Amino acid sequence: MTPHTAGAGSGSARTRIHGLDALRAFALLLGIVLHSLLPFAPEMPWLVNDTRTSPAAFVGVYVIHLFRMALFMMLAGYLGRMVLTRRGTRAYLRDRTVRILLPLLAFWPVSVFSLGVLATVAAAQGGGAAPEPPPSDAPPVLLMFTPGQLWFLLVLFEVVLIVLAARAALLRLLGPDRAGRWSARIGGLLAAPGGVLLAAVPYAAALMVQGTDPAQGINAPVTVLPEAAPLIGYLGAFLAGWFLHASPGSLARLAPRWPLLLAAAVLGTVSMLLPVAAGLPLAVGSGLVALTGLLWTYGLTALMVKVFSREHPAIRYLADASYWMYLMHLPLLVAIEVPLAGLDWPVAAKLLLNWVVTTALLLGSYHLLVRRTALGRWLNGPRRRPAAVLPTGSRGT
Template sequence: MSNIQSGNKDRLHHWDFSWALYLMLGIPFHAAVIYSLAHEWAVSSPDKSQVLTWLSSFLHTFRMPGFFLLAGFFSIMLLDRKGPMIWLKSRLFRLGVPLFSATLLILPFQIVVQSVALSVNGTLPWADLSAYTTGQLTQFGEPWISHLWFLWSLIAYCVGLAMLHALVGGANLRAALDGLVGWVTRNRIASFIGFAGLCAATAYVQSVVVAASPYYGNAVINYNAYILYFCLGVILFHSSKMQDLLVKPGPTAACVGIVLAVLSVFPYTDLLGHTLNVIAGIAGALLIVGYISNLAVKHFNRPNAKVRKLVDASFTIYLFHHPIIFVLATLFLLVNLPPIIEFVIIAVVAGVSSYAIHQLISKSSILSMMLGSNATSRSGRSLVKVTG
């Protein structure tokens, strides 16, 4: 049996490190993308930085893949135990309530701040600010999804998994996944060819969707791109071979993963280039996530009070760091500091402030339920309860 599942399955302390890390990396990612040359964020600075462009692009290659991999792993764990109906009802409540609450309490504030930022940087005349803000608040668009997209995606993935589990049965699903892993192990060349073909098909579909609707097409792709990692997490739970492979990458493999991740964000001009980008992105993400998993199993396989505190706070921190960064990025439009200095200030202040908000929210059971800070517990099952 793999190290991942050794001992009491309920007490998976070593995953707390990975869970907290992937969510907490949202802070430097969103603070860096303000200054990115590659992306025009909701609140962007006119002062760009190549270093921060690289940092934001690099973090993007593995942060959410790792999150959804763990989400798939623990989703199937609890689904097997509870059954599809009970499990899905729990998921819809634990994910849906924070999604609904944050949509009503956080996103309108962000929309207002984003509109003000446009006037501060001169893009939107101050005289038009009120009408523009009202329009943004009263019509559905990306600002009404924002950083909560992962909850929408996770809910959709959970619904799909529950339906599949109910249709084929847990035992049959487990047998099919075991058979798939066995076939891949015995037919590695054919498996790689199939994987490359799937990546080519994915690249082609992406190009067609984006060409049909650049704005909504990119949104559809971005919100559904992580289903692969969620599915890999499901397979991972049922396969000790896959679990052993996950925690195998060491520093050398991590370096290879970083190189592949960097290559995956290079611009491409044709379908072949796009396909190679997709292959490099997936392989790079898995190698980096594997190395993080390796570290987690080696160094965080027992209760750790400090890590547990971060895990308990991580979901609320993720919800609230985003609007705080919006405010700070808007304020920094009024001054002229080097991007790196602004980035450090924004990341530190956003991290400390959002943790302070968690501390306040955790004192109220109602607010904790609304904003997800009670989705974790102190029993060593925190990751299971949030993603499961």
């Protein structure tokens, strides 16, 4: 998912969109913030529950959960088509296998399996009950090997396979030229002032298929088996990014609208937090949640592209480090929070201590063990010279 270069202007322009570096770092690091807030969010059972709670932590978790994964998937779709048009389908699939599927398998023992041990320790110290397996009809062996917080890698890989299969069929049916024109038209609609409404449709459909309270968002899968709601919702977000890339200059057209998009996202979020929102019919609630989440996604994308119009070395560094940081963060967060859970400290002090220690360990390990090593090349791909560019011309869908 590394945005080495991208076309922001016309189809012939070759210029890096530096805002995508910021967006990539933001989408992944926001997951770390979300998991750090969960111990303090009232009525949200977690691996370790702190004795101190905060309504602000609940609101923070709620808002981040609204859009973070849709934002990540839309960015993955935009960058995915960028890689495919530059390197071809086989190279793209090989790249996604190496950098998405294999890290899921390789990092699962330390990133996911270790959490059960930490949760048991937390329960023994009075920091909450050890987590029970989520209700599921799946065989127990599948629940034992849950993808945990790395579920998004599994869903993303499933989405990639679906998109590549559908693309191959459409290219045979329509031909590259017609398929390319249709892709550009869809991208143009998505980048239009009302395009966020179109982008929100799959997310709303996913919430209706799921059938639970839409305010909870799309539930993460608890096994490796494909589930309809995550696939529908995140396939839609991925395709939104895919088609936006197919329309030259789409992000440049979105960028000036960031204040309006984010203002609408805030209004939607406030309305969802009001008591009356709990009584909305499923279809209405699903539409409101989906639209609000995509407004955040569009608004933050537009803001990043607008603000980060030139290269910032610190942002580039964080973008490169963010994948490693996300893969390794949760055991650290939980291990640090376990001894803090019973202390009568302010929530802000506990969060600050956890953030400082976790960030120092994650960035330090990335710089020393990952950045200039084979591990870094595996996770982020080969580091390219700043002058390197990616073409933005369309190659079919």
